[in-house]
Amino acid sequence: MAEKKATTKKAATETKATAAKKSTTTKKVAAKNVLYVNAETIGFKAGDVYQALAAAEKALTVDEIAKVAKITKEETLLGLGWLFKEGKLLSTEDNKIVLA
Template sequence: MTEKKTTKKATATAKVAEPKKATVKKPAAKKVAEVVVNAENIGFKAGDVYQALAAAEKALTVKEIAKAAKISEEETLLGLGWLFKEGKLVSAEDKITLA
C-alpha cells in the first residue's frame, strides 16, 4: 500500500492589530462646596474658628485653623472676618491667635 502524504497548509489568519484609541483621562472634577453666606452660617463658622484657636492655645495659620475646625478654608476666612471685626483676634505675621 502506498501511503498518502498529506500536507496541511498553514492557513494562519494574521490578526491585524488595530490602532489603539488614545484614551484621555479627564481630571476628576473637584466638588466645590457652596458656602452659604448669611449671618447665621458665618456666625457658626466664627464659633468653629474660635473653638479651634482656643483648643490650640497658640497662633495658627488659616490652613491649620481650617484643619483643626474641620471646615474649608473659605469658611475659615468668613469666620475669621467676623472675629476680626469683633476684635477677638490678633494677627502676627501669617498666624492668627486669640486676643
C-alpha cells in the same frame, strides 16, 4: 424589523439611565461645594474658628485653623473676618492668628 426596534429601544433606555446617573452624580458634587453666606452660618463658622484657636492655645495659620476646625478654607476666612471685626483676634508677624 421587530429586532431593530427592540435594540433601538434598549439603547435609548440605557442612554437615559446613563444620563440620569451622571446627572445625579453632578448634583451631589455640586451640593458639596455650596457655601451659604448669611449672618447665621458665618457666625457658626466664627464659633468653629474661635474653638479651634482656643483648643490650640497658640497662633495658627489659616490652613491650620481650617484643618483643626474641620471646615473649608473659605469658611475659615469668613469666620476670621467676623472675629477680627469683633476684636477677638490678633495677627502675628508670621501670618498666624491668635486669640486677643
